[in-house]
Every structure is written in structure tokens, then in C-alpha cells.
Amino acid sequence: MSTPVIEDGVVEPLTGLRRTAARRMVQAWAAPVFHVTVEVDMTAALRTKQIESTATVTDAILRASARALVEVPQVNAHVGDESVTRFERANVGVAVDSPKGLVVPVVHDIGAAGLAEISRARADVVGRARAGALTRDDVTGGTFTVSNLGMMGVTRFDAILNVPQAAILAVGATVQRFVHREDAGLWAPIAEFTLTADHRALDGATAARFVGVLRRELESPSP
Template sequence: MNTVVEEGRVEPLTGLRRTAARRMVQAWAAPVFHVTVEIDMTAALRTRERAPGATVTDAILQASARALVAVPEVNVHVGDDSVTRFDRANVGVAVDSPKGLVVPVVHDIGAAELPDIARARADVVSRAREGALTRDDITGGTFTVSNLGMMGVTRFDAILNVPQAAILAVGATVPRYVHREDAGLWVPTAEFTLTADHRALDGATAARFLGALRTELESTAA
């Protein structure tokens, strides 16, 4: 009996997909490591109460930017033989668009308030999905957040967005039973995993960054 194998269709990578593929190859060559923490999301889930129109993602962007200010060693680009440090926290957010994964950047938000971050994030994400991003929208990023929590993913390791030194992978918020002050209770918790380039960062620096991120997200301050 002869077996007929259907031939596939060749679709060349073009545009954003071609650029993304090239960068992923570069990222895969970097000596990375991963650090994960669990964060109580009780305060973050009240984001809309503190800033109508804002989302949990906006709270994560704000917390990430403030953590970059607190631990500036993470707010860098990595070259072959150098590290470029930045004073401004320009945080990219990974977006699934019709043309593939894009990472528009919310610029200079190290000291920004939540409503301003929410408006800027909503604008670039909307234009990303419409295919209307400009070059300025996708350049200048110093750090990236990839949130798959809304898709039910509890934990994952993100690939570096080179030349950035780190990227944050955000998992779904799920209830976990924890003990506090001699009592057990259910707490909405999410896992945050930092992928870091070991040429620029070490484990202690990554841990300090995640600690600062946890402090920001577990705070009730807007």
C-alpha cells in the first residue's frame, strides 16, 4: 500500500515576523537565567477601584517601571562588550497582533501615575492591533513585560527582547492557600518569572528587582 504525503505550503517570513525570528535567534544565544517569585495580587486586583479604566496589566507596568528605578542595573541594554544604562524606564508590553507578536513601548513611566500609564498603554495596544504603530512606538524600550495570565498560563519563561537585559513573564492569578499570622487563608497569587542576561545581571540583582516589584504590586498606593 502506497502512502501519499501531502506537500506543505512554503510561506516566507516577512516584515515583523522576519525581524522577530532574527531577534529570537540572537536572544537564544544569550546566557540567560530565570528567577521566579509568587506575588499576592490582592491590591493589584483592585486597580480599577483606584484608577477607573486602568487594568491589572497597567499596575504591572507601573510596578515594573518603579522597580527599574529602584534597581537601575536591570534597566540596560547589553552589547557584545558593553552595557548601556538608561535613566528613563521605557517599558514594552508584548501584544498579539494580526501581524504577529509586537512590543509597543510605553515611554518614560518611572514616575508616572496609573491613569497616565493606562491611557498610554491603551493607545499603543489599540494601534498595535490595528497595525498602525509608528517606528517611535516600537523603539527605545529598556524592559519588556509579557503577560499570558489572561490566557490561563500559570507560569512560563519569556525569551529576551534583545538587546534588553531582562523580560518579565506574568502568569495567571490563581487562589493559593497560605498561612499568615497563625491562620490559613486563600490568597490570589501570580507567578512572575524574570528572564535575565547573565552578561549584565546576576541572581542577586534579579532577586532585588523582583523584590521591588513585589513591594510595588502588594502596596495599595496608586
Template sequence: MATELTMPQMGYDMQEGTVVRWLVEEGAEVKTGDPVAEIETDKAVVEFESYATGILHRILVPEGSTVPVGQAIAIVGAPDEVVNGASAAPPAAAAPAATEDDGAVEPPPAEPSKAATPLPGPAEVLVPPPAPAPTATPLPVRASPVARRLADEMGIDLSQVVGTGPGGRITKDDVLAIHAPQEAAPPTPEPEPVVEAPAPAETVVDAAPTPVSLPAEELTAQPRRPVTHAAAEAEPLSRMRRQIARVTLRSKQEKPHFYVTSEIDMTDAMDMRRQVNAALEEQGGRITVNDLIIKACVDALKRFPKVNAFLQDDGIVTNEKVNVGVAMAVNEGLMMPAILDCGGMSLTEIGEASRDLADRAQQGTLHSDEYTGGTFGISNLGMFDVTTFVAIIQPPQTAILAVGTVSKNAVVRDDKIVVRQTMHATLSADHRVIDGAEGAQFLQDIKKSLENPLSLIL
């Protein structure tokens, strides 16, 4: 039986995706786990793997098209299986824009008799393209679902928007570009100061003739305010920035964050790191300070499983695997891909996995589960000489650790002032899942491991 490959949800709150490139052609054999397409999300371009084995009988969404999550983009079936046009009809009805934007949409009209109601509609539109074209352009046929929703919220007539997407399709950026000038237009209502002038004058009229003229001068200067209001004409947010805005806002609105901070003596850990790197130099390997922190967090998560859990409805679900997400800065913002199933990894294995993850994040070749599978997060701004900060929890996770730079400081040891290398770490946690005491104990467990670094390699 044929299997429809649908647009996957590759990130929290992802609503739609764009097929950037097909990696296989129609008629090619594919297996479960084989990369078949490159999908652009709000944050990156990700390889989409097939979850079915067989022949790729039909590609339903051409390169460059954007479709909602869950819409069919291809059909995989047995070698001798006949895939008729009926299989391709649901996506065409669900997203007419993708149907009309494709130049080769002639197969569906050839088989309208096999479908009940959905097919005759598109067939009639395609047969006489000159007549419906002007009407179809501003309608949902040529606009993405998000663009239509934004247009409704902003009161924008899509017939007045020029689409810049594939085949002239209207995108979110097109709607926002129309909305920006509308917001910037009101700054020049010069008559308003004149209308408001009598109001202040009447209230001050009892004072004296002289003060009456002062407000008038102030009011005549008010038209200059549009100079500062011109900042409203800023460049629209990128897809990644909008995604970051949605996720962080939702996290702060839904998750009652609490924070615990501790100072960690990293002197012994830094000494051990130098020794380990000296031993790994011939093999071309090395470990970073972040690798030490990841390993300490992995060990602590196994001892405190509730921190590795998440809230679902009225219950707490504990993740079976430890998948540590690592915040990474990229060109347009940041992402937090995860080192998957790292509960049993050694320190050197975590170092290798961390380097591989960072390389593939920059290349845009991460897998979808690495974007969405994190169970705990780490954000390290130490390389920017940041001492202390707090991080926002990545939904649906329960906690994230924010670590600062490792620096030399004067501390008291055995009633003596000595110089040690210290680091501040702050845990942000969801109060609905864990309480302050448990969060503090978890942080102390991390501190204990880093201050006794041999425990990280034994």
C-alpha cells in the same frame, strides 16, 4: 542644503522596508516630525516622520517599492533650492530595481553628463530597453537584496524565478516559493530502498533465509514515507514570523539567559484596582492588572538602573529614560512596542498610555521609536489562563518579566490556610549585565510594590 530622507531602521535586525504610501506630494512643505510616508516593516506599517524642514523636492522611491535600510527615498530642501538629478542618482545606482520599476525614470537619463561614472551605466540600459530587458530580469536589477542573498545561499538561479513584487521584482517570498518544491522533490526516490535492500540482506544472511525476506518487506514499505515528508510543502513564513525567528534566535544565541520566579499575593492590588476603577468610571477611564504591573516595574527600574541598561561592546550603557515594552499579540505574530519615557507617569497615566499604545498597534499607526526604543519588556499571558512561563529577552534589552494569571489559591498566612489571589512572575535576565542576586532583588521589589499597592498611587 538639501537633505536626503533615507529608509529608517524601525526594528531590531531590520534590513529593508517597503514604501506603502506617500502622505505628501512633491512640492509640499514639511516640518521636522511631520509624517511623510507609510513604511512597511517586517511587523507592521509605520508612519515615517521627516527629520528635516523645507520643501519635499523629490520622491525617489515610488509606492510599493522595497529598498534597503539607509537608501535615500526622498529629498527635502529650502524653497528656493534647486535639486538637480545628481541628488537622485545615488539611490538609483544603489538599488537599480527601484529605478527600472518606476515608469517615470526619464529625468536621470536627461542629466547623465553631470555625473561621473554611475549615471552613464543606467542611462545606456534605459535607452534601448528591448535589448537588456531579458538579461536584466534575473539579475539584481529586478531582485531585492535579501532575495539575491537567499538565492545565492540556496543555489537558485534568479533567471528561473518569476517576480511577484512591484514591476515584476523578485522578493524573498518568490525565492522561498521556488526553494520549497526543491526540498519537497527528494521524497520520492523509490530506487533507494531497492539499493539499500542488499546491504541489510547481506548483514543478516548468516542468520537464516526466512529473516532475509522480512527486511525486504520492510524496505518495500518505505516508499510510503513521502506521505509524512509532504509536510515540507508548508506555507512559507511571513515577514513578521521570519523577523520573530531572527530576533529570538539571536537573543538566545548571544544572551546567556537566567530566570528567577516568585509568587506574588495580588489580593490587595485587585481590591485597590476595583476601587480606582469605580472612581474613574465617570471619566471613562480604567486601569488593568497589566497597568499595575507596568507601574511596579517602572518604579523598580528607577531603583535598579542596571536592569534598565544594555551591553555595548565591552561596557554597560544605562538608559536615561524608562521605556517599558509591552508584548502584544497581532494577526501574524507579536510585537513589543514601548510606552516611552514613563518613569514619571502616574498609574492612571500609564493606563491611558497603555490603551493608546494597544489601539495604535492594531491600527498600524505606531511611531518608529515606539518599536525600537524599549529598555525593558513585559509579557503577560494571564488572559490565556497561563500560570507560569519564561519569556525571551528582546535585544538589546537586558531583561523581561513574564507574568501569569491571577487566580485564587489556598495559602498559609499566620499558620492558617486562607484563600488569596496570587500570581507567578518570572524574570528573564542577561547574565552578562546582571547577576542572579540582583535579578532576585529586582523581582522582590516588584513583588513588594504589588503586595502594598498604595505605593503605586502615592
């Protein structure tokens, strides 16, 4: 049977960022990945503005991710064909839907940064991403990526690796769920966080430690 020809389609060549992203997605799809998901009580994270008026829940997630990268440094890595490169600085990328497509500007060196510092840096780079004003330095040097679709109502998803990074975090929507606490039940704002990890660099126990630290830092953030 011959393939039918559709003559009224519009051809849109992949160029620029979309062409680069397509190439990297093919590379990411070839990686041996696995996924680890945890549920996080977002009560403390939702109070972020009470702690720092300029900060958002995204900033709280970035801070928790950076602290988890410092505590579990195996995740803060790039994967090559025959090597793994680990980094001391936590340079966290944020997936942003821009007019030119998906871009991942990087908030650099935030392993020990506070909410105010992270908030300023994130707002600056994300604002320039949406304005199409990113520089090369803004999109290079990332060691880990956070992709948040929660604000779009997505409760859970698996993110594709941002190669050559060893892992990426997918953040789902915060929803009210009935949970048990010390033999009692209550409603709590719960979000699902899913880590996609490259098995060449990370094993399941390491990924579990990372998301465990992430959950701790979101539920009971350290000073």
C-alpha cells in the same frame, strides 16, 4: 536512512515582523540567561479599578515594573557584545498579539507616572498595535519588556529576551491558593512572575532585588 519528503506542505516565507522576530530570537537564544520567579499576592492589584477607573491590572504591573527599574537601575539596560548601556528612563514594552504577529509597543518614560497616565498611554499604543497602526517611535527605545499570558490561562512561563534588553518579565495567571499568614491560613489570589535576565549584565542578587521590589509595589503600592 533518507529523510522522507512531504509534498503537501504549504511554504510560508518569514517576512516583515516575523522575519525580524525570528532573527532576534536566534540572538536571544545565544545569550547566557537565567530565570528568577516570585509569587505575588494580587489582592491589591485586582483593586486597581477602584483606584483609577480607566486602569487595568496590566497597568498596575507596568507601574510596578517601572518603579522597580528606577529602584534597581541595573535591570534597565541594553547588552552589547562587549558593553552594557544603562538608562535613566523606564521605557517599558508590552508584548501584544496583533494581526501581524507578536509586536512590542513601548510605553515611554513611566518611571514616575501614575496609574491614570500609564493607562492612557498603554491603551493608546496597544490599541494602535492591534489596528496595525504603530509608528517606528512606538516600537523603539524600549528598555524592558512585560509579557503577560495570564489572561490565556498560562500559570507560569519563561519569556525569551527582547534583545538587546537585559531582562524581560513573564506574568502568569492569577489563581486562588491557600497560603499561610501570621500562623493562619487563607485563600489568596496568587500570580507567578518570572524574570529572564542576561547574566552578562545582571547577577542573581540583582535580579532577586528587582523582583522583590516588583512584588512589594504590587502587594503594597506606594502613592
